[in-house]
Amino acid sequence: MTKPLTIGLLGFGHIAKYLYKKINSDPRFDLRYVYVRNIKKELPEELQIIDPSRIEDIPVDLCIEAATHEVVGSLGKKVLATSDLMVLSCSALSFPDIESQIVKSAKKYHHNIWIPHGALLGIDGLLDSQTMLKKVSITSTKSPENLDFSFTDIDIELPISKPTVLYEGSTRGLAQTFPRNFNSHAAIALSSLGLDETTSKLIADPETDVGRHIITAIGEGFQFEITRDSLMTGVTGDYTLFSTWGSIQRVMDKKTGIKFI
Numbered sequence: 001m002t003k004p005l006t007i008g009l010l011g012f013g014h015i016a017k018y019l020y021k022k023i024n025s026d027p028r029f030d031l032r033y034v035y036v037r038n039i040k041k042e043l044p045e046e047l048q049i050i051d052p053s054r055i056e057d058i059p060v061d062l063c064i065e066a067a068t069h070e071v072v073g074s075l076g077k078k079v080l081a082t083s084d085l086m087v088l089s090c091s092a093l094s095f096p097d098i099e100s101q102i103v104k105s106a107k108k109y110h111h112n113i114w115i116p117h118g119a120l121l122g123i124d125g126l127l128d129s130q131t132m133l134k135k136v137s138i139t140s141t142k143s144p145e146n147l148d149f150s151f152t153d154i155d156i157e158l159p160i161s162k163p164t165v166l167y168e169g170s171t172r173g174l175a176q177t178f179p180r181n182f183n184s185h186a187a188i189a190l191s192s193l194g195l196d197e198t199t200s201k202l203i204a205d206p207e208t209d210v211g212r213h214i215i216t217a218i219g220e221g222f223q224f225e226i227t228r229d230s231l232m233t234g235v236t237g238d239y240t241l242f243s244t245w246g247s248i249q250r251v252m253d254k255k256t257g258i259k260f261i
Contacts, residue, residue, distance in 0.1 A: 011067030116247035
């Protein structure tokens with residue numbers, strides 16, 4: 001019998017709760033800890049870690065970050081000292097200091113940083129054609145109710161009563177302005193032209209109940225466009241749950257570096 005893949009989990013929000021149930025019901029995985037800021041009555045006490053220094057004492061095959069970009073910045077380096085790290089909040093990589101410190105740690109300790117495709121499709125095609133790409137853009141439409149304005153400093157008149165363009169520019173700028181909402185934009189950018197050359201557009205539409213993403217890629221002799229709609233729960237589309245679980249199941253390779261799954 002194949003030895004179960006040992007797992008650590010950072011966070012216990014909407015996505016993490018879904019993953020917790022899936023991991024616990026699958027004999028291929030062995031959940032060793034869940035990092036939380038406060039004790040959760042839904043979790044067995046022996047699984048919970050509140051003191052972040054303890055993470056380095058519990059090495060696992062894969063630690064899944066399902067919290068915030070700040071957690072990637074504060075704990076990513078610690079995790080990578082002993083374990084592979086899957087970054088769901090990959091908007092964190094739009095902040096150069098966070099990206100540099102976790103990549104440096106991964107290389108030093110010979111561990112992987114896994115980047116799931118999350119809410120969007122097409123990363124495989126972008127990676128395959130990376131050297132031939134000329135333009136990559138992503139347009140997203142969401143209800144204002146499904147956007148987290150906590151980190152934005154752009155001038156927005158609320159409430160939003162009609163379809164409104166809130167942002168248009170580099171993907172790095174969108175990821176830093178709405179870090180809880182557009183991790184998938186960051187993943188697309190990292191797998192194609194980079195965070196500064198890939199462009200993102202955000203439209204807030206109070207009449208929609210889905211998250212719509214349109215990816216357009218133009219290269220030497222080819223062009224493709226992918227549209228994906230998904231029902232929203234909070235800041236997360238339902239499709240993200242399924243795709244993240246699929247990515248976790250594909251984590252088997254042990255070569256060092258950033259990977260897209």
